[in-house]
Amino acid sequence: MLSLRAVNQFYGESHVLWNLDLELAPGECTCVLGAPGMGKTTLVNCITGYLPVQSGSMTWLEAGHPPQDLLTQPIEGRAALGMSYVAQDRRIFSQLSVEENLQIALLAARIPSRAIPNMIYELFPELYSLRHMRGGELSDYLQQQLALARALVTEPKLLILDEPTFGSGQRFINDLGNIIRRLSRDFGLTILLVEQRLSFIRRVADRFCLLHRGRNVAQGNVALLDDKLVSSWIDP
Template identity: 65%
Template sequence: MLSLRAINHYYGSQRSLWNVDLELLPGECTCVTGLPGMGKTTLLNCITGHQPVESGTILWHEAGKAAQDLHGVSVEARMALGIGYVPEDRRIFSRLTVEENLQLAMMAATGQPQAIPADIFDLFPELYGQRLLRGADLAEDDLQQLALARALVTRPRLLILDEPGRGVGPKMMQKLGAAIVRLNRELGLTVLLVEQRLSFIRHVADRFCLLHRGRNVAQGSVAQLDDKLLAHWMTP
C-alpha cells in the first residue's frame, strides 16, 4: 500500500523527522503515537503532500502495477490515487451546508458533480438529518463526523486521520472507534491515524509507530505497545 524509507523533513534549519521508516499494509490500521511536538502531524503531512520531504522515498503500491514514487506529486494527485485525509483542524467550510461540504469534496476528487453515496449517511445517520445545516451550526461531535464523511465520499483506499478524537466527548469517541473498526475490518479500508489515548489505540489499531523527537523509536504489533514502552517514551 505505502512504504516510507528514510524520511527526513526540516522546518527551516530545524530538523523535524529523522530517517523515519514506515510500512502500511493493505487492510491494516496503523497508529502513529508519541508525545505532543514529536513529529506525528508532520509525518502525515509529508505523506499527503502538504509538507515537502527533504530526503527519502514515499512509494505508493497498487496491485499489478509498479510502485509509484510520490516525490513531487501534488496533494490533489495523491487524493486521486486514493489517499483520504482528515486533518486535526477538520477544515470544514463553515458557511456551506453538510451536503455542500460533501459535494465539494466529491467535485475536488472527480472534477464533476455527483450524488452523495447513500452509504455515507448509513455510516453517519445523524448527518442525514443535518444535511441542510451549515458547518457553523454543527456541534463539535457532528463536525468530526462531517470531516470523516467528507474524506470517505472520495472513496479512498488509504484513510489518514490526525487525532480524530480531539475535542469530542466520550460518546463520540465510541462512535469514532466503531466507525474506524467497521471501515477497516469489515470494509477492508487501510487506515493510518495519529492518536495518544492507549485504550483507543488498542481498540482500533493492528500496528503502531512511536515517534520521539522526530525519530521512529519503536514499531510493531499493537500488542507490543506495553506499559514499559509507554513509560519510557511517553512520560513528559
C-alpha cells in the first residue's frame, strides 16, 4: 500500500528523520512507537504532506494501478488517492451537526454526491440518533467517535491515527480496539497507528516500527515487541 525508502527530514539544521524505511502492507495495522520527541508525528506529517521530505521516496502501491510518487502529490491529492487522517486534537467542526461534519468530509474529498456509507452508523450507532446535534455539544467520547467516523466516511484505503488513545477513557479505548480489528479484518483497511500504549498496540497491531531519535531501530511482527526490546529503547 505504501513504501518509504531512506526518508530524511529536517527542521532547520536539525536532522529529525534519518534514512527511514517503512512498509505498510494492505489490510494490516502497523504501529509506529517510540518515546516522545523521537519523530513519530513528524513521520505522519511527512506522509500526509503537511511537512516536506528532504530526500528519499514515498510510493503509493495499489493493486491494478501503476505506482504513484507520493512526494509529487499535495495534501488534497493524497486524500484523493485514499488516505485519511485523524489528528490527536480531533479537529471536528463544533458548530456543525454530526451529519454536517460527515458531509463536509465528503465535500473536501470532492465526492459530494456520495451518501454517508451505511457502515458509518453501523460502526457508530450512537451517532445516528444524534446526527442533528452540533459536534461541540457531544461528550468527549462521542466527539472521538465523530472524528474517527469523519475519517472513514470517504471509505479510505489507508487510515492514519495519531495517538488516538491519548487522553481517552477506557470505554473509547476498548471500542477503538474493536473497530480497528474489524476495519482491517472485515474491510481490508490498511492502518498506520502512532501509539505509546503497549497493551493497546499488542492488541490491535500486526506489525510495528520502533523509532529512536528519528531512526527505525526495530521493526517486524508485533509478537517481537517484547518487554526487553521496549525497555532498551523507550523505558528510562
